[in-house]
Amino acid sequence: MELANKVAIVTGATSGIGAAVARILDQAGMQLVLTGRRYDRLEQLTRELKQAVFLSGDITEPELPQKLLNLSLQTYGRCDVAFNNAGVQAVGTVETIEIEAVCQMVQVNVEAAFRFAYVVLKHFQSINDGHLINTSSVLGTKVRIAAGAHAGTKYAIEAFSEALRMELANTRVRISCIEPGLVKTELHDYWEIHPTESLNVPQPLQPEDIARYVRFILEQPPHIRIPKLMVLPESHIV
Numbered sequence: 154m155e156l157a158n159k160v161a162i163v164t165g166a167t168s169g170i171g172a173a174v175a176r177i178l179d180q181a182g183m184q185l186v187l188t189g190r191r192y193d194r195l196e197q198l199t200r201e202l203k204q205a206v207f208l209s210g211d212i213t214e215p216e217l218p219q220k221l222l223n224l225s226l227q228t229y230g231r232c233d234v235a236f237n238n239a240g241v242q243a244v245g246t247v248e249t250i251e252i253e254a255v256c257q258m259v260q261v262n263v264e265a266a267f268r269f270a271y272v273v274l275k276h277f278q279s280i281n282d283g284h285l286i287n288t289s290s291v292l293g294t295k296v297r298i299a300a301g302a303h304a305g306t307k308y309a310i311e312a313f314s315e316a317l318r319m320e321l322a323n324t325r326v327r328i329s330c331i332e333p334g335l336v337k338t339e340l341h342d343y344w345e346i347h348p349t350e351s352l353n354v355p356q357p358l359q360p361e362d363i364a365r366y367v368r369f370i371l372e373q374p375p376h377i378r379i380p381k382l383m384v385l386p387e388s389h390i391v
């Protein structure tokens with residue numbers, strides 16, 4: 154699919170994978186609507202890109218998805234792609250886990266992702282076109298000790314995506330999941346033992362590596378569907 158002059162909404166655009174996807178879609182000539190909580194980051198990225206607008210906010214605010222879609226339609230007159238990517242990670246053992254952080258993670262990774270997906274999909278269905286890409290994880294397909302709740306949020310994204318794919322298979326609305334392994338982003342900044350040590354992956358992926366595959370998924374012609382794409386770094390075992 155030709156991406157030039159098409160429009161994408163990117164959630165979690167203030168850092169990591171979302172920011173890299175915004176940059177690569179900008180290079181492909183797409184027009185963008187960016188979101189995240191950090192206003193300064195959005196302002197800076199928008200200045201760097203050719204055609205982008207932003208709306209900062211907490212993705213768990215129930216009204217934000219509709220406001221993002223409205224901004225896309227008002228600014229560009231269309232919305233073709235939604236990259237449903239905002240996410241957080243709360244991991245820990247029974248002794249160390251912070252229960253409130255787990256519940257906050259469920260709200261961001263699951264509830265907000267479902268809300269955003271349904272809002273954009275109602276629009277995509279009304280125009281019988283569009284592509285939703287959900288950011289899952291390798292942990293949407295397997296579990297690790299101390300990461301059960303986190304994996305659970307990504308299993309939820311996988312189940313949701315597969316059912317949507319089935320529901321929309323006879324339309325031109327496409328659903329994909331990208332399933333990254335370890336990527337060097339701010340997601341891991343807060344943990345005492347960085348996963349490069351605990352997972353023994355000396356060279357994690359870079360956000361740009363994932364962005365290339367997101368672009369690849371979007372560039373396929375409409376008769377080709379990529380429901381899932383796992384991207385792992387060398388030395389990934391568990």
Ligand SMILES: NC(=O)c1ccc[n+]([C@@H]2O[C@H](COP(=O)([O-])OP(=O)(O)OC[C@H]3O[C@@H](n4cnc5c(N)ncnc54)[C@H](OP(=O)(O)O)[C@@H]3O)[C@@H](O)[C@H]2O)c1
Pocket residue numbers: 164165166167168169170171188189190191210211212213238239240241242261288289290291332333334335336337338339340341
């Ligand atoms: N890094 C990895 O190893 C890895 C592996 C597999 C999957 N993933 C997934 O990739 C996605 C992106 O993560 P990343 O690795 O790029 O991490 P990141 O650099 O920490 O980016 C996370 C993004 O989510 C946004 N976000 C978090 N909570 C939010 C909230 N309440 N409201 C609005 N935005 C919020 C952040 O923006 P603000 O803080 O500005 O709000 C930020 O833009 C996540 O879904 C993550 O689960 C990452």
